[in-house]
Amino acid sequence: MDLSVRIGPGTLPNPVGVASGTFGYGSEYEKLIDLSIIGALYTKAVTPEVRPGNATPRIIETPAGMLNSIGLANNGLAGFRAAKIPYLRTLPCPAVVNVAGAKGDDYAKVIEELAAEDCIWGWEVNLSCPNVKTGGLALGTDPTEVEQLTARLRKLTSKPLIIKLTPNVTDITAIARAAEAGGADAVSCINTLVGMVIDTKALRPVLPGKTGGLSGPAILPVGLAAVYRVARAVRIPVVGLGGISEADHAVQYLLAGAHAVQIGTANFIDPTVHQKVLDGIRAFAALHNLKSIPEFHQFID
């Protein structure tokens, strides 16, 4: 079984990655998890400037899920270069830098300034963060803007360029096609769903920003349907995420048309989930005599 995954000019050793925002920059988990088994480590979002993040509380549990409003907290481009790049050079797995910002110039700046770093395998462009006032979600819901920004970033890098899509739109396939037209090597979906929790004793929303991003097992069917539709709308690979907490969930994403997957919220809960998912994908492939990841796509029309 060949587990490798081709995305544009790059190859990932296996299809099981860890999602941006749930795994820091890798060092946070090195005592708990063998990082060499990870197919791709999508870093916490990097923005040009330092972002302290949103007011607290930032997290609240929901039925089979969690709502977050972190606000892209990160140390900015300079902080990333100084504190994180040296560590990424030592990573035993491919590092995909998640890029975020408030406007197109921000995304361009991050990619331009980090373009020469050999330790960066590729980029995941976060056009879908629901927790910042401008950029992110706002940029990611207009197909014209998505195509233009993707084309602009495409010119800045020869590394794999993955556009991360939001589910908070009427038709996610329109955004995916725009990313493809702009020259993206792949799309990843889904980012979190906009959600809300109200404290009925205090008579106010629990999160100071009122709404946040929903993740966890609750969103698995939503992510799966999005990947199923997007995989049929574009020719570039689709990276599926949303609610994966066991091998069967990841296999469902691959069957739906994904070439790779990301584990997100489950990183917080089960340090053995990556190995289990990888083992489960291998076992499924052996059972059905599949030789490569694209062969997973033959079953469902």
Next chain:
Amino acid sequence: MAHIVTSVLENRPVAQDYYELRLAWPSWAPAPQPGQFLTVRTVDGPVPLLRRPFAFSGFDRADSAASIIYQRRGHATTLMTAKRPFDPFDILAPMGNGFPDPGSGRRPILIAGGIGMGPMMFLAERLAQSPYPGILIIGARSGQYLPRVVLSRSVQTILCTDDGSAGRKGSAIDIAREEIRQDGCAPELYLCGPHGMLAAGHALAEELDVPAWVAMEQTMGCAVGACMGCVVRVHGGEEYARVCMEGPVFDSRTIVWT
């Protein structure tokens, strides 16, 4: 920090809504220190989803046992009350930074409110064996919430309640203030409990111009420093600090008290 799949030794009520859970501690696992915490996966399923953090209330290498004291408050902690001896207990531990030793010549005053009793009892036991034993003050709303836990004879303990139904009448902070005045010592404060009590403890420390260490609480996602969820506002260059990594124990002067 390690992923430890161990088992429950004992799980018993110690006050109304409060339980002490003892768990087997493998010999290879690092020793927890007072102030450090574990996160437990309460079920093997999606509800409740996230691991729940609890401060250690004791550790005994000779007995191969560690303990936590938890309050039955929601779904996850209600499920925990059903844990029986030999049930598996899936934890990440020990997490975060523990309490530092007191400064030279300082008398440790340990102030616990509600669920803060666990780590303060752990710290009091440790300090009782050190050159600088302290006073442990445990406050509760009412007598039924005070713990029925046997501490070493060498731990000087004062119990107090808001309604005077058990122990001395008054808040733990008020009792601490009285004790410090009578003792005439140069104190160093250690606090764990509700946010309001920690803020009052910080104000007392400022008034006396003495150091205070507070164990902060915040809803956690990963508890390993990755998700940036469990932050508190701090003074200085960085606007926020992570409770799981920079804390949970902070010098009270670094916290932005609101």
